[in-house]
Amino acid sequence: MSGYAPSVCANSGTDLSYADLTWEDPNPVKRWLQRRRVADALSQVPAGTTVSLFIDYGGGDGFLAARALERWPQARAIVFEPYLEFAEAARRRLAPWPGATVVARARDLPTGADVVFCTEVFEHLPEAESDQAIREIDRVLKVGGLMIVGVPVEIGLPALVKGLFRRARRPDAYDGDLSRIWKAALGRPAADRPLERMGEMLRYHSFHLGFDFRRLRARLEARSGVARLVGSPFAAAPVLLSSEAYMTLTKPEVPHMAHVARDDRPTDKAERYREVIDEIQAVLAGEHNRIARMATVASMLADAFPAFIWTGFYLVDENRPDELVVGPYQGKLGCLRIAFGRGVCGTAAQTRQTQVIEDVHAFAGHIACDSRSRSEIVVPVLGADAQLIAVLDIDSADHATFDAVDAQSLERLVQAVFQDL
Numbered sequence: 001m002s003g004y005a006p007s008v009c010a011n012s013g014t015d016l017s018y019a020d021l022t023w024e025d026p027n028p029v030k031r032w033l034q035r036r037r038v039a040d041a042l043s044q045v046p047a048g049t050t051v052s053l054f055i056d057y058g059g060g061d062g063f064l065a066a067r068a069l070e071r072w073p074q075a076r077a078i079v080f081e082p083y084l085e086f087a088e089a090a091r092r093r094l095a096p097w098p099g100a101t102v103v104a105r106a107r108d109l110p111t112g113a114d115v116v117f118c119t120e121v122f123e124h125l126p127e128a129e130s131d132q133a134i135r136e137i138d139r140v141l142k143v144g145g146l147m148i149v150g151v152p153v154e155i156g157l158p159a160l161v162k163g164l165f166r167r168a169r170r171p172d173a174y175d176g177d178l179s180r181i182w183k184a185a186l187g188r189p190a191a192d193r194p195l196e197r198m199g200e201m202l203r204y205h206s207f208h209l210g211f212d213f214r215r216l217r218a219r220l221e222a223r224s225g226v227a228r229l230v231g232s233p234f235a236a237a238p239v240l241l242s243s244e245a246y247m248t249l250t251k252p253e254v255p256h257m258a259h260v261a262r263d264d265r266p267t268d269k270a271e272r273y274r275e276v277i278d279e280i281q282a283v284l285a286g287e288h289n290r291i292a293r294m295a296t297v298a299s300m301l302a303d304a305f306p307a308f309i310w311t312g313f314y315l316v317d318e319n320r321p322d323e324l325v326v327g328p329y330q331g332k333l334g335c336l337r338i339a340f341g342r343g344v345c346g347t348a349a350q351t352r353q354t355q356v357i358e359d360v361h362a363f364a365g366h367i368a369c370d371s372r373s374r375s376e377i378v379v380p381v382l383g384a385d386a387q388l389i390a391v392l393d394i395d396s397a398d399h400a401t402f403d404a405v406d407a408q409s410l411e412r413l414v415q416a417v418f419q420d421l
Contacts (some may be wrong), residue, residue: 033233037150037244038064040232041119042071044148044248051075051114057137058121062090062102068117069097077101080109082202106136113140119150123211124204126195127274130216131281131416138223138285141251149220149247153231154211156240159184163209175209184209213245215274222282224249265304273409276304281416290421294390295328297417301394302330310370310395313381314338314345316388324349327390335369343367348378348391354407358400370395377402379410383421390418 051072056065059079077100081087087102094100116137163181170176180190193210227249231242239245266272280300294313302311312329324338341350348355355378360366373395381390
């Protein structure tokens, strides 16, 4: 499964093609803006740059790739497009160029790209898929290569203008709600965007309202350093007065280390998790060893959340597949082995469901590895083949420490860090 979600709502109930809704839109302003954003994306590559291989990640019907090939006709072009109808349209459009290929799986993307374009993609991605896309792009981009990300500006004045336009067209829709429009205009977009599915695999947000490019920028910069930020369609205008934002980053030779121990983290738990997860992703960029990842996750979570008295992993024993064996952790001595179905960890392993326990002493079969423990959360960890590889176990000395925010955040973390192993 790719981390990309199509930039056109597939269940819109229309028979319009991708081109009909973008480059050939009947609205002349929208049509001009769509074509202009492609030109602006290409303009982020400095004149004189040698481009032997470029990738359009989430390339739709191949329009951007075709324009890029007009600029670099000798380049090898790869369009990654998992949605089959768009992919077929891209193959037709790119047929005149023998050096162009369309792939539907991210794992089929070659490495060593000079440039990776990713436009009109991230605003549709849920957080886990967004993390995955960032990792995939980082994998295929060569050191010194350019990542060019284009997204809509959905905060401030642009959010107000776009929101009122949408409200006039569809007042009863999610993005026609006046309170959400106002929140976005104030720079605090709502966090309740509906999540939809395209087929059985692709999850995506169809509505732009609620997307905040500032959070994406922070996640990108945590991995690759400072991004050059410009607006579109008028580069001279401030980004917060622009329709689109373009972020250009250069892949560093050494992964950017974003984490330092500190005591100024957000007090809001969800915000703190978002910040720490971004930092963990940045530190682990390029590191594929499972134990190294687990040790890093345990250390950084324990550092960020002082209420966690034990933070670590129990791994499925390769020789005893119905038992967990202790792995990397932070805290006092942990239990060495736990059978599937026994205690909170064993229950999570057996059911493959996150366990949120307000009072461990009320949980039948609780294993008291640390007598201080009062509440606990255990999250199953699945690998690339959807097989259970471990559980993430966190204990607190306080009653009812963990809730849905912890569960959702930690599930996103383990998916982002371990699903490709």
